[in-house]
Amino acid sequence: DVRLVESGGGLAQAGGSLTLSCVVSGITFYDYAVGWFRHAPGKEREGVSCIVNENATIYYADLVKGRFTISTNNAESTVYLHLNNLKPGDTAVSNCATTWGTTVAENGGSGRWASIIRRFWGEGTQVTVAK
Numbered sequence: 001d002v003r004l005v006e007s008g009g010g011l012a013q014a015g016g017s018l019t020l021s022c023v024v025s026g027i028t029f030y031d032y033a034v035g036w037f038r039h040a041p042g043k044e045r046e047g048v049s050c051i052v053n054e055n056a057t058i059y060y061a062d063l064v065k066g067r068f069t070i071s072t073n074n075a076e077s078t079v080y081l082h083l084n085n086l087k088p089g090d091t092a093v094s095n096c097a098t099t100w101g102t103t104v105a106e107n108g109g110s111g112r113w114a115s116i117i118r119r120f121w122g123e124g125t126q127v128t129v130a131k
Helices: 101-107
Strands: 003-007 010-013 018-025 032-039 046-052 057-060 068-073 078-083 092-100 125-130
Touching: 003 092, 018 032, 018 092, 018 125, 032 078, 032 101, 046 068, 046 078, 046 101, 057 068, 078 092, 092 101
Parallel strands: 010 125
Antiparallel strands: 003 018, 018 078, 032 046, 032 092, 046 057, 068 078, 092 125
């Protein structure tokens, strides 16, 4: 079975940092793309960042460019999201998700990756940023 397990969420002060981890099992990690999403209260879920493992293509949402960094440890089938300069507006449940990497590599530009990475999801980890 495919499984994604997030960790690393918590309470941070504005301007602070957190690192989220997404451990993926049950797939050939190299063949997949992994994305991070967040869902804030009263808002729709939005894509934050994704990485296509086969060619290391990376996408970021405009709201997080320059503040968040995605990275991967292929040996441990883990994708990290480094959150820096956090803002209260970053408060949300953060989930990772995965789907075939080829699909994202061919069609994921212009923000489309956030609509494509939908196949498997983790339960999420809460990120709370205090003022």
